[in-house]
Amino acid sequence: MCNFVNNASRMIDQVRKFTDSTNFNNALKVTLASVIPVFIASYLGHFEIGFTVAIGAFLTYPSDIPSNLKHKVNGVLVAALIVSGCNLLVNVLHPFPYILYPVISVVIFFLSMISVYGHRANMVSFSGLLATALAFGHVHTGWEMFQNSGLILLGGLFYLLISLLFHFVRPHRYVELQMAECIKLTSKYLKLRGDLWNIDADRPKIIEKQLHLQVELNTIQENIREVLIRNRPDTGSSNQNRKMLLVFISLVEIMELALSTSFDHSKLQEKFSGHPKVLATYQHLAYNLAATLKQLSKSIENKNQYISKHSLIKDLENLENVILEYAKATGETENSEGVWMLTNMVHYAEKQIEKIKVVERAFISAVSLQDLKGRDKDLDKLLAPQYYPWSTFRENLSFSSTNFRHSLRLTITILIGFLIGALFPLQNIYWILLTIVVIMRPGYGLTKERSYHRIFGTIVGGLIAFAILSVVHNHIAIGTFAIIAMILGFTFTAVNYKIGATFVTIYVVFVYGLLTPDITNVIQFRILDTVVGGGLAFIANYFFWPSWEFLNMRVHLKKSIEANRNYVEQISIFYNKKGEVTIAYRSARKNAFIEVSNLMASFQRMSQEPKSKQKQLPQLYKLVVLNHSMLSSSASLGTYIQSHKTTNASEAFNVVIKTVVRNLNDAIAVLEAKANHSELIPEVKEDVALRFTELKNIRAKELKESHLYDPEEFQQKMQEAQLVIEQLVWLTNLSENIFKSSMKLQDN
Template sequence: MNKHLKNLELFLKSSNFYKGIRLSFAVVTPFVVLSLLGYSQFAPAIVVGAFLNAPGDIPGSLKRKVNAILISIGLTMLITTIILFSKTYFPILLFSMAIISFIVSLISVYGFRASLVSFSGLLSMVIAFAIQKETAQEILTHVGLMGIGGLWYLLVSYTFQKLAPQKDKNQLLSDTLGLIGKYLKLRAKLLTKREEREALMKQALVLQTQINEKHETLREVLFTGRKRSGRSHYDEKELLIFISSVNIFELVEAKHLDYHEIDRIFSDKKHHLKASKNLNKVMGNHLIKLAELLIQNNKLPNKDSLLKALSNSNEAIAEYIEEVKLPKAREGALVLKNLYDYQELLLEEIRAIRRVMANVENASKVSFKRQDASQFLTLQEYNLNVIIQNLSFNSNLFRHALRFTVAMLFAFIVGTILDIHNTYWILLTIIVIIRPNYGLTKERSKDRIIGTFIGAAIAIAIVLLTQNTIVYGVLAIISLTLSIALIQQNYKSAAALITINIVFVYSLINPNAFEVIQYRVIDTIIGAIIAIVANYMLWPSWEVNNLKNVLVNALKKNKSYILATKDLYHEKEKNLLAYKIARKEVFLAISNLNAAFQRLTQDPKSKQKEFELIYNLVTLNQTMVSAIASIGSFIMNHKTTPASQEFDVLIEKIANTLQIASEQLEGKNPEQQNDEKTIKEAEETLLKTFEVLSKNRDENIEKGNTELHTDTLHHLQEAYLISNQLTWLKSLSENLRKATESYSQVI
C-alpha cells in the first residue's frame, strides 16, 4: 500500500502531470471565460489553437521552446487556411493534402523538437476536416482565433514555467538518477549471473540509450538556460548533480569487465564477489531513492548502509587473500581492488549528490567556462541543405514522408468513397501511430487499439450509469489531463484516456454516446491497419539497411576516444577537456548504435538479416568504449607514472585497426600495417613491467616486509590495468575488424 501511495505522490508531483494540468488549463479557461461573457462561439477556435500548439512545449532552453511554439502557430494557421479553402474542390484538396503531408512530415529531419512541430502541423490538417466554415470571412476569423489560442498557450506555458522553474529540470535529473540506479543494479547481476548475461546485456543496451538521451536533454536545459548575469543557487545545485550523474555513468561504463576472465579467476570462489555485487545493489537503490527525493523533497536517507556495504567490499579483498594466499591470489586481489576503487569513486559521487541535496555549505560551487560548456552541446543545423540532403531514397525520413503521404491519401479517398463517418478519425490514428520504422509503428498500433478498447469499455460503463452532461464535462477534463501526463510513460493508458476524453467531448455535442464510441473504435482499427500495412509494403525501412552509417560513426568515435585517452595519460590537465568531449561523443555514438539495434529487434524476424553478426558488432563496440573508459577513469582518479613508448605503440595500433574497420564499412581499401613484431614486443614489455613489480613485491613478502605502501599498490594496479586492458583492447579491435569485414561483405 505504501509503495502505491508513494508512486501516486511521485506521479502527482511530476512534470508530466504538471504538463497535463498546464494544457488542461490552457484549453478549459478560454471556453469557460468566453461562455460566461457570452462569446462562446469564439471558444472552439481558440481552444483548438491552444491544443494544437502544445506538442512543441518540451523541456529545453526557453528560447528554443518559444521559437518552436511560434513556428508551430504559424504552421498550423497556414495549413488550416489551405485545407479549409480547398475543401470544396476535391482534386485541389487531395493535392494540398499530399503536399502538406510530405513537406511537413519531412520537417522531422531537424530533430525531436522539430518532429513535434511537424506533428502539430499534421494534426491541424486533420482537425481542419472537422471544421465547418463556408465563407472566406468565417475561415479567416477561425484561423485568426486559432492564432490567438496558440499565443494564449505560449503565455500559459511561460507563466507555468515561471511559477515552477525547476520542475522540468528536477524531473529530468530524477529520471536520470533513477535510470543510473537501475543500471548499477543490473551491472551487479552481471558479475555473478553467468547464465543470464546475454539477456542482461540486452537490457543494459536499452538503459544506456535512455541515460544518454536524458543527459543530452539536460545539457541543453542546463548549459543553454544559464543567464549572462550568472547562475542561481538552484542552477548550481542542478549542474552539480548533473556532473556527478555523468561521472557515475562513466565510472559504471568503465567497469565493463572481461567476464570470461572473472569467471576464470573466481571459478570456484564466486562468494568473494558477493560483497562487490551487494555494494552495487545498495548504491543503485540509494540513487533511486535520491531520484524520488528530487520530486518529493523529503529527508535524505541514512548513508550507513552505503558505508557498511563499502566496508564489506574492502574486507572481502583481505578474506580472498587469506583464503587463496599470495602470490596465487595476486591477480584476483588486484581485480577486487580495482573493483573496490571504482566503487569507492562511485560512492564519492553519490555522497556529492547527497551534499548538494542537503544544501551543505560550499557544496553548490562549480566552475564551468561558458565556452567549455558550449562544446558539450550537440547543435542542430536548421539550414535548407539538411532537407535537400534528405531528398533521396537513401534517407529513411524521405521514405517515411512518402509512405505517410500515400497512407493519408489512401485513407482519405477510401473514407470518402465509402462515406465513412468521421474519416478524419482514421487520419488522426495514422498520424499518431505511423513512425519511420515498422517495429515502433506495430507496437504503437497494438497499444492504440488495446487502449481504445479499454477506454471505450470504461466510457460505455459510465454512460450506462449516468447521462449527466456535467459529469461528462468533468471526466473530459480529467481524462485530458491524465492522458497528457501519461503519453510518454504509458502510451496504452494514454490511448484509453484519450478515447474517454473524445467520447465525452463528443457526447456533449451528440447525445448518442454509443454511436460516438462505435465509430471511434472502428476508425481506430482501420487507421492502425493502414499504418502497419503502409510501413510494411511501401518503401519499407528495415533497420538492417540503416546500420552501416551508425556503425561507421561508432568506430570513428571509438578511435577518437582512445587517442584522447592517450593524450590524457601524457598531460592530464592540458587534455582533460578534450578527453571529456571525446567521451561524450562516443557515448552518444554508442547510444545511437544501441537504439538502432533495439529497432532492429522490433522488425519482423525475416528482416533481421545477420542478426548475430550485428549483435556481435554492437557488443564489441560497447565493450571497446568500456575498456577505454576504464583506462581513462584510472588516469583521472590516480597519480600515474609517465606514459611509456609501448603504451603509445599499442594505442596507435588499436586506433589504426579501428580506422581499417571503419574504412572497410565505407567501401574503401584501407592500408594494412605490418608491424606485428613491434606490437608483440610492446605487449611483452608492458606485461614484464607488471611481472617485475610483482616479483619485487614477492621478494619483500619473503623478507617479512608485508606492509603494502599506497604508491606500490597504485603502481601494481596501474601496470596490471594498462597491460591487461591494452591487450584486451587490441583483441577487441581485431575482432571488430574481422566482424566489420564480414558485415561489409554481406551488405
C-alpha cells in the same frame, strides 16, 4: 487497522507522485488551456468560439518540449503560426479540389520533412500535420475561415501563456524530476552490476539489460543537458543551478566509472570459491551503492529531506578487513594475485563512494563554485548547435534519407485516406487522417505497436464511454468526466500509449456526447475510422519504401565505430600531453556514449521487425556488444590516466594505439565498401605481436633511464605499465574483432 493505514499512506504517496510527474503537469497545462476558453465562452454564450480556441491550444501543445525559455517560446510561437496557417490554407483551397490536393500534398511532405532538424522541429511538424488533418473536419467559408484561423492562433498563444505560468511557478521542478529519474536509472545499472556477482547469474541477460538501460540513460542525460546547460544564461550561477550541475556531472562520472571497470566474474568466482565471504561482502557493498542512489532519487521525487540509510564507508571498511583476513589465511606467495584483484575492486568502490558522497552533499548543503572545481567549464560546447540550415533539408531530399522516405510514405498514405473517404460512406474522414498522422512513424516496429495500441484503446475507450453515457445524462457530470479523461489521456500517452489512447477516446466520445445526441453512430464510426487509419499506416510502412532497420543499423554501426575511434585518439592525446581534460576529450567521450546507445536502440527496433527483415541479427548483435566493450575498455584507460599521475607515454604505447585506430579505420572502410578485404588483413600484425611481447621490458627500460632508483616508485610505475598494457591488449583484440566481424557482415 495498521495495514489499512499503511496501504492508505502508500496510495497517497502514489497519487502524490503521479500528480507531481512531468507528464501530469504537461497534461494539466493543455487541459487548462483547452477548458478555460470553453468555460469562459460558454458563460458568455459563445461556446463555438471557446471550442475553436481550445482546439488551437490542443494543436500547439505538442511543440512545448523542455528547453531553455527562449527556445521554448520560439518553438510554441512557430507551431501556433503553422497550425493557424494550415487551417486557413485548407479552408481557402477547399472549394478548388484540383488545387487543394496537390498543394496539401506538398504541405504534408514539407511539414514531415522538417523533422530532420531534430526533436523540437519534429514536434512542430506533428502539430502542423494534426492541424492539416483536423481542418478537413470543419470547413469554413468567407470571413468565417479567417475568424476561425485567428481563434486557433489565439488558442496557441493562450497555451503559451499557460505554459509560461507553469514555468515561472515551478522553474526547477522539471530538472529535479529528470535528475531523480537519471539517478534511479543509474541505481538500476549499479544494481545489475551487483547481480553479476551471483554464482548462477545469467550474465548475457544481465549485460543485455545494461545495454537497454544505457539507451534510456543516454536519452534522459540529453534532456538534462538541453535544459540545465542551455538555461545557464537565464538562471545565472544560482545555488539550485550549481547543485543540479554538480549532481549531473557526478552521475555521468559514476556511469563512466561503472562502465570502465569490468571484472572477470567467472575467474573471480573460481579464485575465491573457498572464500565466499570475500565476494559476498563486496556484493553487499555494490548493492548498497545502488540502494543509496535509489534513496536519493526517492528523496527528490517526494521532496523529502535526504537522510542516508546506508553507511558506505563502513561497508568499505568491512571489505578491507575481509581482504586482510583472506591475505592472512592464504599466505604471501599464494594470495598475491588474489589480493591484487581485490585491491582493484576496493579502488573502484572507493571512487564510486567518493562520487556518490558528492551527490549526497549537494542535496544536504549549499553548493559553491569551488565545489564544481571548474568541471562545469565549456559545458555548452557539448550541446548540439541550435540552427537550421537549408543545406540539411536539401541533403535529405533523396531515397537514402529515412526522413525523405517517411515523408513520401506519409503523404501518399494520407492521399489514400482521402480516396477511401470519398469512395465509402464514412462519417468523419479526418479521423482516418488523424489516425494516420498519430500512428505512422519512420520505423515499422513502432508503427505496428502504435497501430495495435491505438485500435485497442479506441475500442475499449469507446465501449467504456458508451456504457457511462448510457447511464449518465447530466451534462455537468459528463463534462467533468471528459476533463478527467483528457488529463489522464495526455498523462499516459507518453508512458503507456495503449492506456493513453483509451482515455483520449473516452474524452473525445464524452465531448461528442455533449454536442450530439446520436452518440452510438459516433462511437461506431470512430472505431471504424481508427481501424482503417491504423490499417493504412501499418500496410504503408511495410510496402511503401520501408525503412527496415537492418539498413540503418550499418549507418549506426559506422558512426559508433567512428565515435570509439575518436575517443581512443583523444585518450592517446591526453596520455601524451597530460594537463587538464580538454573539451575535445569530453566531447569525444560523450559522442562515444551516445553513438553506442544509438546503435543499441537501432538493434532494439530491428528486433521488433518481421523475422524476414532481421537480417544477420546474430552478427549485428555481436558488433553491438563489441562496440560496447570497446567503449568500456576505452573508458577504463581514460579513467585510469585521469585519476593517476602517469608517466610519459612510451613509443610502444603510441604504436599500439595507432594499430587500434588503424583497425577501426579499416572496419569503417569495409562498411563503406571502400576497401578490398584482402588488402587489410596482414597489416603490421607481426609488429604488434612483437610490441606486446616486449612492451613491458621496453617500459621497464624507459623507467630506469628516467632514473627511478626508488624500488617502491619503480614498482608503482610498473603497475601503471601493467594496467595500461592490459587495456592495450584488450583494445587491440576488440578492434581486430570489430574489423573481422565487419568483413563477415559485408560478405554475407
